[in-house]
Amino acid sequence: MTPPLLELSDIVVRASGRAILEVPAFVVDAGEAVALFGPNGAGKTTLLHIAALLRQPDSGVVSIGGVPATARNAACLRRALSVVFQDPLLFDRSVLANAAAGLRFQGVPRADAEQIARGWLARFGVAHLASRGARDLSGGEASRVALARAFATEPAILLLDEPFSALDAPARAALLAPLRDRVRQSGASALLVTHDLAEAFTFADRVCLLDGGRIIASGPGPALIAHPPSLRAASLLGIENLLTGAVAEISGDEARVALEPGGTDVRACLPAQQAISPHQRVTIALPAGAVRVVAAERDIPAGWNALPGIVAAVTPLPSGSRLVVQTPAPFVASLPWAPGRPWSVGGRVAVAFAPASAHLIPETA
Numbered sequence: 001m002t003p004p005l006l007e008l009s010d011i012v013v014r015a016s017g018r019a020i021l022e023v024p025a026f027v028v029d030a031g032e033a034v035a036l037f038g039p040n041g042a043g044k045t046t047l048l049h050i051a052a053l054l055r056q057p058d059s060g061v062v063s064i065g066g067v068p069a070t071a072r073n074a075a076c077l078r079r080a081l082s083v084v085f086q087d088p089l090l091f092d093r094s095v096l097a098n099a100a101a102g103l104r105f106q107g108v109p110r111a112d113a114e115q116i117a118r119g120w121l122a123r124f125g126v127a128h129l130a131s132r133g134a135r136d137l138s139g140g141e142a143s144r145v146a147l148a149r150a151f152a153t154e155p156a157i158l159l160l161d162e163p164f165s166a167l168d169a170p171a172r173a174a175l176l177a178p179l180r181d182r183v184r185q186s187g188a189s190a191l192l193v194t195h196d197l198a199e200a201f202t203f204a205d206r207v208c209l210l211d212g213g214r215i216i217a218s219g220p221g222p223a224l225i226a227h228p229p230s231l232r233a234a235s236l237l238g239i240e241n242l243l244t245g246a247v248a249e250i251s252g253d254e255a256r257v258a259l260e261p262g263g264t265d266v267r268a269c270l271p272a273q274q275a276i277s278p279h280q281r282v283t284i285a286l287p288a289g290a291v292r293v294v295a296a297e298r299d300i301p302a303g304w305n306a307l308p309g310i311v312a313a314v315t316p317l318p319s320g321s322r323l324v325v326q327t328p329a330p331f332v333a334s335l336p337w338a339p340g341r342p343w344s345v346g347g348r349v350a351v352a353f354a355p356a357s358a359h360l361i362p363e364t365a
Contacts, residue, residue, distance in 0.1 A: 005029065006028040006191070007025075011060035037197060052159050064081070082149075082157075083150070085163070086162045088142040099117035099145055100152065103116060123178070124147055146163070147163070154186070159190075160190065177202075204221065205220065207219065216236075225239065229361075231285075239285045241284070243329055245259040247281075254267050268284055269355050271361075284358045286357060286359070291351055292333070307351050309331065310349070311323060311344065311346060312325060321343060
């Protein structure tokens with residue numbers, strides 16, 4: 001059986017007498033792109049520095065390609081890694097010299113290193129800047145050069161520490177797609193640290209939620225949104241509707257839940273991995289994109305939950321509208337853009353959602 005390219009086992013990091021990072025197990029497989037997502041101070045960068053063999057944990061083992069890292073072999077194992085930091089950390093030399101620097105450190109002859117570097121500069125759209133000084137670059141250009149330098153060494157594992165955090169949203173979007181494509185085309189594994197959920201979902205095959213130094217959830221992004229394992233995970237994922245209530249009845253694979261306040265009944269599918277019993281207190285996690293707002297009952301699909309309400313707020317967005325509907329429990333809906341939408345504050349509507357979109361989280365979770 002082929003070992004993971006990157007494996008962390010029983011990692012503990014302490015500061016001021018307390019554990020700030022506790023990771024019993026974490027792996028990145030060959031060809032896999034993983035995103036570490038979490039709030040500031042969650043331990044994301046600390047974990048990445050340990051994975052990059054730039055910091056020694058207080059206890060635990062880091063293995064690269066199945067080989068445990070030690071003081072003796074760490075320098076050799078680092079050859080399989082390339083790290084891109086928040087600050088591109090370019091030398092005060094030409095763009096080409098910067099892009100070739102990693103290869104030169106590995107002993108590749110200058111002409112060969114520069115030829116390879118030019119190819120990667122072209123892939124990231126900055127080959128025309130090869131002779132320019134690194135200090136004359138914009139933030140986006142510097143990030144592209146740093147990425148070209150990282151890829152030029154053909155690393156087995158690419159470690160990215162919020163490489164776009166200093167860029168504006170359009171610049172991040174312009175860089176993220178080519179980065180994702182380059183990772184997949186190169187066959188490298190990648191670990192991206194980010195506090196931007198859209199970045200994590202766009203880039204990664206798997207998203208790991210890190211909170212308080214611990215990984216609290218891991219899986220494909222859409223699966224985490226559909227089935228968050230805990231209330232904290234649902235909150236970190238930005239799920240807008242977290243509705244509390246108590247299970248009134250269980251029938252087949254559905255539960256009838258009395259929402260609070262008001263006691264309104266809604267139906268939700270039972271989770272596969274967690275036991276739910278009658279009278280148990282639960283939270284329904286319901287993404288805003290799963291909520292439909294309709295002006296007439298005839299527009300409600302058969303079998304869906306439907307609650308009459310009044311529009312409390314309307315926020316225009318580039319992609320559509322965000323509505324808050326009071327039912328009496330408030331519902332948030334994210335609606336796609338469409339011409340002639342009649343939504344206005346005070347309007348009488350109904351919110352509707354499929355039972356399968358409503359994920360139950362027991363109070364113990």
